[in-house]
Amino acid sequence: MKWWRRGWWVPALLAAVVLGWLYFGRADLTAASPAQREADAAALHDPALIARGEYLATAGDCAACHTARDGQRYAGGRSLGTPFGDVPAPNITPDPETGIGQWSFDDFWRALHEGKGRQGELLYPVFSYTSFTRVSRADALAIFAYLKSLPPVQRPDTALGLAFPYNVRSSLLAWRALYFKPGVFQPDPAKSDQWNRGAYLVQGLGHCNECHTTRDSFGGIAQDRHLTGGRIPQLDWYAPDLSTRPGGGLEGWSAQDIVDLLKTGQSAKGTAFGPMADVVRNSTQHLSAADLQAVAVYLQSLPPRAPAAAVPFVQAGSHEQGGKLYAQRCADCHGKDGRGVAGVYPPLDGNTSVTEPTGINAIRSVLLGGFAPATAGNPQPYSMPPFAQQLGDADVAAVVGYIRQSWSNKAAAVQPADVGKYRNTPSD
Template identity: 50%
Template sequence: MRTRTALFAVLALLVIVAAGVVYVLYPAALPRGEHAAAVDATTQIITKGEYLARAGDCVACHTAPGGKTFAGGRAMPTPFGALYTPNITPDDETGIGRWTAEEFYRMMHTGVSRDGTLLYPAMPFASYTKVTREDSDAIYAYLMSVPPVNLKNRPHELKFPYNNRELLLGWRALYFRQGEYQPDPQQSKQWNRGGYLVQGLGHCSMCHTAINALGGSSTSREFEGGMIPNQNWYAPSLTSNHEAGLGNWTIREIADLLQIGVSHRGTVYGPMAEVVYNSLQYMSDDDIEAMAVYLKALPQRDSEPPPTSQARLVDPGTLELGRRIYGKQCAVCHDEEGKGHPPAYPPLAGNQSITMASPVNSIRMVLNGGYPPGTQKNPRPHGMPPFGHILDDREAAAVVTYIRVAWDNSGTPVTPAQVNELRKLLPE
């Protein structure tokens, strides 16, 4: 009896030891609890697609204010009239529920819809054409997994002759170059990843490249900055250190601005704040750093010598008025000498976004104020109050002029007429 008991004890001990060996050497062989269930391939593809859809900022255009996610219906004002974004939920009647992955890729890659309709370039297919088939399929899988919404697409309201889609053939011949992103073998893997994201899903050049009268942009002027049509914001040049050129920024400073919305060198407002809020804050640290590496390496195209202080061009009375207003309204946050208290309150002295040739953004901030985006790494951002209801055109012009020329800043003066013109264009 004792021998049998001892034998069972030895066998039990061997089983425990064997289980321990299996746990250490082959953990995947043991059964898992419900909280450690293996993720299947389909779930992985959908998760990847969700990430890529965020990288492409799809939700920003395809979700109307107060509307259902991806159900479309958002008005996109253009110089040619209003476009309304389509429903891209998997609803069979009004969305893309009957689309195949092949049809979805064709739309992304060529700008041609399922029924053969040519898409207007407000849909950034000129950038999305660079997206790989694998990534397109992942985005498609994700969109097919979201709740379907039965919401009929609203017809565009374009002026004649822009409502004739056949004219898009000419636009495409001039401005559309079809083809997936081709890695540069002379560059690092990180640089190429950043290039793929910036040129493709990020479609950064759509804002940071000037748009001409035909709604197209020149590749030779890519990232050189320009006004964003119908939004009355200026997207600064990323290739000029006189504007937002990043050549003398650190990778960390660029990455912080992209992912957090604030850095020790500046803060994002307006359309870029929406991009950070909807898209960039959700991207991985590695991808954000790759984008920063690519953007920092953009070739600088400064064709003029560095500007010098323009204070001598300003009427002394205007400069004094601006100084008084700044001391009363602005200095508590931005410091008497314009040094700011970064990252909460950006510096104004030496700030290239203040001294750009276009004063639009500076005027807008004084009139309307604004907040950087609330992000995962900066959930309670500090904002700037509006002063449009406190300052008249002359006073607003004076204070904007002051911050553009004080502390050796190299901006040019702003006139009351410029303030008034922008004030009339802005919503009350």
């Protein structure tokens, strides 16, 4: 942290705060007219709007953050880990004391669109307002109507777990000046309605960028790295690049492969494990066929990726040992050729979760097992047993290195020290 001690950040921070105040400190961008407020309030009890809001809240996977383990849905209580400390997810049931019971729709819209709380306080970007700002006002109203229709649950927020200076909300002015610009999604007139719907879901409600893009040391996302893949902070999983074109993390995936994975948790190209399994279970399996197809169309339009710098392929010294372990432990399910069994065991050859840059996903799957989501389209998925108690770090590194360097896979090997980092990491 020598850069912090040198103090060069002070003038930079002050400059960013001033810029942030000039941009975000101006008059409320979200204020509605009295007539609009009256119309919004009247619409909140419309059953059709509430039902639509439930669908949209599911598409946005709101319950994932706002529900504690074994807790009541949307009642908060879950602590969301960040590299800077823990931020509690609030209660968003309509309890008047501990939830959003006293919120107006203007308050809710301001939170989604501008990342500001009911009292105008700046919200921490662990709440994905950097993506939710693209949600339309009409969709936000539907989500709010649904949340207001829920049974109120009294559950106070837990304490904020951030240390100085991150616990000083005014410091967010600098962060916002660098990384956030409010703006509802604007359709591209040169694209089809289906493409625009997919872009809206991926960029806005689905907030896919929040995991599938690398963050910098301040937790910000560079816009020129849209959906190029990244390590998920605190969860220690790697979310792959989502381009299906040459160089992309989903290179060769068809639209149907994408739809199948999002609908059932399994496709011909791979299976959803880790955080993505939860996304499929709680959110994407419930999307309409039209919306899933729109997402696939949009992802297939992502550009090809620039070739990585040429690095000579070096086979791991443990390759032979890894092959023996693979034959003993893995081949019965995944096949000697790494192609798996269609609809049962996922392929390892050409599987982006196996060949992703870090090796984290394969290491964690071998150590902790792989658990695909149970979905309506695949209610009894096969799971992979954990090997943490049976294999030491060197053996896990050997077998992971083998599958990352066999068949068509040409990824870097992993080291026993890499395995040791994740041996005792929680599974979620």
